[in-house]
Amino acid sequence: EPEVTQTPSHQVTQMGQEVILRCVPISNHLYFYWYRQILGQKVEFLVSFYNNEISEKSEIFDDQFSVERPDGSNFTLKIRSTKLEDSAMYFCASKLRGGDEQYFGPGTRLTVT
Amino acid sequence: AQSVTQPDIHITVSEGASLELRCNYSYGATPYLFWYVQSPGQGLQLLLKYFSGDTLVQGIKGFEAEFKRSQSSFNLRKPSVHWSDAAEYFCAVGAPYNNNDMRFGAGTRLTVKP
Secondary structure, three states, X not given: OXXXXXXXXXXXXXXXXXXXXXXXXXXXXXXXXEEEEOOOOOEEEEEEEEOOEEEEEOOOOOOXXXXXXXXXXXXEEEEOOOOHHHOEEEEEEEEOOOOOOOEEOOOEEEEEO | OOEEEOOOOEEEEEOOOOEEEOOEEEOXXXXXXXXXXXXXXXXXXXXXXXXXXXXXXXOHHHOEEEEEHHHOEEEEEEOOOOXXXXXXXXXXXXXXXXXXXXXXXXXXXXXXXX
């Protein structure tokens, strides 16, 4: 069964550094999402992406975040200058056009030191 | 704005006992409703979902949930809990038809006593 994959599974970075989290959505899906889960807290929506542009974003998704679909398979989340509070699990998800269910990847744990 | 409330932060049940996890939502219409399970250090696994139709939905691992429009609830149930069910459970809502920004509840942590 096709699935969403994410790399790396765990990333450690220093405060102020840029990080790029990578996701490979399911191949025929057209909607892409990023969510964040700070340790011990709920999963929070960050951004949705369709047709090469952001369709919705939350208040968390400020100017230090950006998303990109650099080629036909990858979907990336960039954090320009990481802060300690960016430490979290980041989940990617994808959905078929006209579909109802988002399929989640296993997540990337980001640790900012 | 859509929101989800899971009133119970932590529930402990004995193995073999029945389980009910509560979920209430706030939304202008009937949203899409989901239950996910997350084991420690793992991703989100979909247990079941409700879009329309029969208000009692069956999911994986013996779980079921019932949508009650009058109570704005979507409670998760299992008749007999197994030790392997110990995990964090999240209820989520999504906008009907496009489900483009899912909102999750704070989660309920389930502990299973032997």
